[in-house]
Amino acid sequence: MIVFDHVTITYAGAPTPTLTDVDLHIPEGEMALVMGRTGSGKSTLLRAVNGLVPHFSGGTLRGRVVVDGRDTATHRPRDLADVVGFVGQDPLAGFVTDNVEDELAYGMESLGISPATMRKRVEETLDLLGLADLRGRPLTHLSGGQQQRVAIGAVLTTHPRVLVLDEPTSALDPLGAEDVLATLQRLVHDLGITVLLAEHRLERVVQYVDRIIHVPGNGSPVESGLPADILARTPIAPPVVQLGRVAGWSPLPLTVRDARRRSVTLREQLADVQPPAHRASTLGDDVAVVRDLVAGYPRRPVLRGITATVKAGEIVALMGRNGSGKSTLLRTVVGLHKPTSGRVVADDVGLVPQVPADLLYAATVADECAMADRDAGVDGGTTRKLLDRLAPGIPDDQHPRDLSEGQKLSVALAIVLASEPRLLLLDEPTRGLDYVAKHQLVEMLHQLADAGHGVVFATHDVELVAEVASRVVVLADGEIVADGAAPDVVVSSPAFAPQVAKVMAPQPWLTVHDVATALGQA
Amino acid sequence: MRPHHLITYPRTLHPGAWWLWAIGLAAAASRTTNPVPLLLIMAVTWFVVSARRGDTPWASSYALFFRLAMLVIVIHLVFQTLLSGNTQGTTVMFTLPEIPLPDSTGIQLGGPVTLEGLLTALYVALQLAAIFCCIGAANALGSARQLLRYVPAALYEIGVACIIALTFAPQLATDARRVRDAARLRGGSRGRIRRFGRLAMPMLEGALERSVALAAAMDSRGYGRTTVSDPRQRRLTSALVVTGMVGVCLGIYGILNGTASSWMGLPALAVGCLLGVAGLVVGGKRTGRTRYRPDPWALPELLVVASGLTAAVLTFWQVRVDPTTLVLASVSDVPPVPMLACAGILVGLLPAFVAPPLPLPPPSRRERDLEVAA
Structure with missing residues (x-):
């Protein structure tokens, strides 16, 4: 569905490329996570999928990015709007209208979809994302999680085949984040949408994804593979994986459930040990x-x-x-x-x-x-x-x-x-x-x-x-x-x-x- | 009969109807400095707004415009008092100490303040205040933002620019508050100017970043995709629309001014409208945008527009019949009541009854449960 063919991206004025020789293939219906340090080029990778890089950002892109058979060299972001839905880091910054219903319709209006179809799709999307009660509400009155879901809904109404999200849960509380991730998982399962997302909080997303793309930055090659394989090697990993490494479990657990099933002996082993108290050592006035x-x-x-x-x-x-x-x-x-x-x-x-x-x-x-x-x-x-x-x-x-x-x-x-x-x-x-x-x-x-x-x-x-x-x-x-x-x-x-x-x-x-x-x- | 034509069927009225109604009242206000019709216009706008205002964020903008109107009156009176000179009237109310300025400036600071001078200033300010109230009412009832949805396809780009500007202003205010708080956290430089210099940078940077983010979001959601870029057609559209606009402006100026030469009034307006419509038709073909759930234009809209127009037409008629009741010959007399104009303005009150009531927000889940339980 998404193909990166030996892609090297250099921003104007930058001495070294941000991404070097990225060669990737993400098949249809997968949920893929892009991880890496801040400034390693995660956002650049995501923005290259719908052509915002280089059409919008400037810079040069060598190689080819092809999404659903369309090459981003010949297709501008707006020409990919019906294939790629892009949700930026701050949903509020990307809202064009001022209430939920109009926001959901905006993309379809731009594509010239017939009013009857628009009406039907808006209703479907409201139900799919659980937004029906909020339909007439001003966007600024919504909570962070609701805004994020509206932003996702707003790109879904054009029926894209690919959904790209840049840190969708970074501003959300744990339950709001779970809500958004559950929604994404539903889209992957029910509609066969390919999802590509970047996230720092691995512990929230690793359990949902089928593939991890590791962008190490500093010029090292981008790796792509199954979560367990990639996490076994990377310096950064969610706590369950680290626990698995400490306890020597193989293959590494990715979810709390996996880890819990493996941890019977570990828990027995530590049954008599008193965990540290996590209290302040010295208290002042x-x-x-x-x-x-x-x-x-x-x-x-x-x-x-x-x-x-x-x-x-x-x-x-x-x-x-x-x-x-x-x-x-x-x-x-x-x-x-x-x-x-x-x-x-x-x-x-x-x-x-x-x-x-x-x-x-x-x-x-x-x-x-x-x-x-x-x-x-x-x-x-x-x-x-x-x-x-x-x-x-x-x-x-x-x-x-x-x-x-x-x-x-x-x-x-x-x-x-x-x-x-x-x-x-x-x-x-x-x-x-x-x-x-x-x-x-x-x-x-x-x-x-x-x-x-x-x-x-x-x-x-x-x-x-x-x-x-x-x-x-x-x-x-x-x-x-x-x-x-x-x-x-x-x-x-x-x-x-x-x-x-x-x-x-x-x-x-x-x-x-x-x-x-x-x-x-x- | 379709439910849209019923004046009792709850729905939101087309914002264009509210704006036309308000323009009608504002046009009526523009022709008179008699406080009776002016106060009547303000009362009418207030009544209609309180009867048909929704719970939208912009519904409170009437209060804002009303305060602005009061401010206009105060400023007008203050300046009249300070700079009055003794040009008008003989009834001196009090005398301010005079500050001598060279004759060549033509300005006199202080001096005697006359009743006639103050009343003239008050009436002129009242005219402006009434127009402000009309704009405020239009904004509260059908926001400018809602109206922008109906901008013709040929003017789409302008519409988008307006939308971004409308989003930008409140965001800038939020940013300003955030950055000012941060500055207070850092303490330091007490000077206002230096402080402003320090704050302007992060605010402008934030604003710029936000605009770029919005532009990127719009682009990736397909904005401008269906536009056919045929340069000849685009130039033709622009030429037609711009000439049309000039014509419309000249025409409106001619009508409202009343002293301009006769060709400037209706004929210029008609030609301008014709050219403008032609431009919009030519340009309308080029974008393949569709519109989601447009508000219908039905009987209530027509009635609302008609009531605004009636106010304007009857006031204009009054100018023909008896202009002295609208532009007072002697301000210190008790103002007369221009019957025709007042009747017209009172017709402007009708939208409070003929505009459909707004639908109530859907009951929350708890209320629904209570209903089921009952």
């Missing part, structure tokens, strides 16, 4: 006290009476579905949002916003650091030193916008830390981060907690919580519904349990690292 906090809009409170305390040395994970009030809580604590009633006592607070790039204005990293020194009123070079400790080796003369997502986060973090806040807040820090950058983030957060900072981060990433949190607070509908040590809160929860906990239940193991250490001891 209170860095933030929130009492009976109500905040939000006049007649629609988002937070309904929150009471909590954060101590120095703690790393608190704030979880809950989209719209449960996580961001509002962080913004209120830092003072961007005025509480309606209640009390917030938090003096030195720094917040890294959801889009860290918002904090960056200067033309070079060096300017940025100097500006942060001046803003914070500290000695020159402080920010640069912090940055070197967090992420060494970022050149001074680089433009902040050209950094990778992980590097941007490091710079933003260094800027916030320059004024030495005792409490550090992070709003969804892992959006767009690959495994390596996430690993760096975990290290950084541990460092900060050990240095006596209190850390609170809002996230949907259950694996990150398992790695780093010493305490988990779950928000629902503006109230705290759970607050306790990480193992106590996440292990029993169907939505928030990390993969290792699901495999090892009822024993409260959270990370592969814990299991590996325990096996080393045993």
Whole structure:
């Protein structure tokens, strides 16, 4: 269905090709995952499928990309609209109309499909994606998961044979993500659509895919193969696979179910070992006290009476579905949002916003650091030193916008830390981060907690919580519904349990690292 | 009879009908500075909007335009007070300290403020405010965005540009808020100008990235695919449409101005319309776009448009019969009531009854369950 024939793509002005000699064949009806580090060329590969690269982006493409018999050299993206449905990273950025029904019809209107057919297909698509109740709603009023489903529906109405999605679940909570992935799987099974998607959160998608295309970046060849074969070799892998490697299972398990069936002996082996507690080693004084906090809009409170305390040395994970009030809580604590009633006592607070790039204005990293020194009123070079400790080796003369997502986060973090806040807040820090950058983030957060900072981060990433949190607070509908040590809160929860906990239940193991250490001891 | 022709059958009215109705009222407002019909027009728009407004995001735009109208009046009065001079009237209300400026500027700051001057300013501002209310009503009842769906195929590109612009503005506001918050997090440079300089960069970059993303999305969803690129036909279309537009503009100017030479009025409008329609017909052939669930144009639409037109026609007629009731000879007298114009404007109230009621949103699942249980 999709054929890449010795494709090399070089963007204008780039010294080296982004993708080199890619030779791929994806048969009809497959669901294929493109994985790789940020900046390795995943998006370029996806965008080449419908001709956005090079028709829209510029650059040169050597070789041939053929989709359903149409060569992208002679077909522009619009000529492939009835064959390839393309859903970009941010669904809201791609919406052309303002309500669900019109958005679903837009592509068909462009193709000149007859009104009767359009009417029928819109109804079918509304049912297929479970959007019937939302048909007249404005797109901006929908939740992230609903928007993503509308974006998928909007390209499905033209009956494409191929669906291409760029990180469809990165902004979604675990259940919203499952919803979208289940929808995709249904399309593959029922309609025989070929799906190609890129995703950083392998643990969410690996179980659904038939093929993995690994784009290692840095000029190494692109590999394509069965998930088990590819994951056996790659440095990045979801926790179940890592657990399989640690326990020496072969073939490697890809789903929690597989792993659980294999893990009987492992669980027996570890039955008498006490899992690590995931608690803060040293607790200091209170860095933030929130009492009976109500905040939000006049007649629609988002937070309904929150009471909590954060101590120095703690790393608190704030979880809950989209719209449960996580961001509002962080913004209120830092003072961007005025509480309606209640009390917030938090003096030195720094917040890294959801889009860290918002904090960056200067033309070079060096300017940025100097500006942060001046803003914070500290000695020159402080920010640069912090940055070197967090992420060494970022050149001074680089433009902040050209950094990778992980590097941007490091710079933003260094800027916030320059004024030495005792409490550090992070709003969804892992959006767009690959495994390596996430690993760096975990290290950084541990460092900060050990240095006596209190850390609170809002996230949907259950694996990150398992790695780093010493305490988990779950928000629902503006109230705290759970607050306790990480193992106590996440292990029993169907939505928030990390993969290792699901495999090892009822024993409260959270990370592969814990299991590996325990096996080393045993 | 098809249900669309019933004025009781719940559905949304064609946005074009609302705009034509509002244009009719605005045209009526443009011919008078008498506060009686002007206030009547504002009342009519308010009444119709409150009777037929939906729960769409743009439905609240009437309040916005109304506030804008009030602002226009205030600004007008303030400037009249400050820059009045003593050109109008004799009834001095109070005297502001005068700031002498050289005679050559022709401007006088301060000085005596007369009742006549203030009333003239108020009435002129009221005219503008009434027109604002008409636009606000049109926007609240049938949003500009909905209207753009009906842009003829020949003008499709312009329509798309408008859609992107309409998406862009609210997005820019969201971006601005986000970036400003981020700036507050960083603290530092207190100066407003420097701060603005720092904020403009990330905002513009964000806006640019968003536009490119939208363009890519539209392209990959087939936008512009069916357009036949025959350059001769395209040029013919553009020429016809542009000449037609010029004709229409001249015609409208001629009609509304009333003092221009006679060929500029109706004849220019008619020729312009003809050319424009010809252009749209020629151009309409070239795109193979189809339209999803277009709103029908039926009896209620005709009635709504007719009511707006009646307001305009009767006011124009009043100009013929008795112009002094519309443009007051002496502003300080109690304004007379122009019977014809007022009757016409009151006809403009009809859409509150003849436009079909809006359908209620479908009941949520819980309500449906309750109904079943009952």
